[in-house]
Amino acid sequence: MQKSGFDFDKTVDIDFNVDFDAWPPSEELVSTLRSQFKNVKIYSPDSNGDGYVQFVLNAVPTYELVTFIQKSVSEMAAQFGGVCESWGVLQEV
Numbered sequence: 001m002q003k004s005g006f007d008f009d010k011t012v013d014i015d016f017n018v019d020f021d022a023w024p025p026s027e028e029l030v031s032t033l034r035s036q037f038k039n040v041k042i043y044s045p046d047s048n049g050d051g052y053v054q055f056v057l058n059a060v061p062t063y064e065l066v067t068f069i070q071k072s073v074s075e076m077a078a079q080f081g082g083v084c085e086s087w088g089v090l091q092e093v
Contacts, residue, residue, distance in 0.1 A: 012089050013039075014061050016069060018053045021081035025053050029080045033073075053082075061089055 018025070018033070023045055030053060034040045037055035045051040059065055066087055073084040 009060065011058060011060050014057045014059060014066070014069075015088050016055055016057065016073065016084055017086045018055075018073060018077050018082045018084045019050065019086075020052070020077075023051050025051075025082065026080040029053075029077055029082060032076065 016037075018029075025042065030040065030042065033053065033055050037057055039054075039056040041054050043052050043054060057069060070084045070087065074082070077083060
């Protein structure tokens with residue numbers, strides 16, 4: 001990201017994905033995510049891969065923030081067979 005000129009001081013939408021051992025995801029977990037984050041979307045499994053839940057956080061993407069969100073959401077999702085290990089931001093090329 002740094003090599004492509006990404007501005008790490010700028011507030012951006014950061015997408016986080018929660019993957020699951022089994023589908024569909026727990027409604028309780030989805031409801032909790034919706035109460036804490038914006039733009040929570042459920043992507044059902046398809047021919048391209050497994051399903052996941054995505055949520056968005058508008059913030060400055062620091063290592064500390066991203067790892068904190070991944071850890072806290074993974075801990076919350078663990079009882080439902082979920083883990084938050086991937087994230088991304090839209091980069092202009």
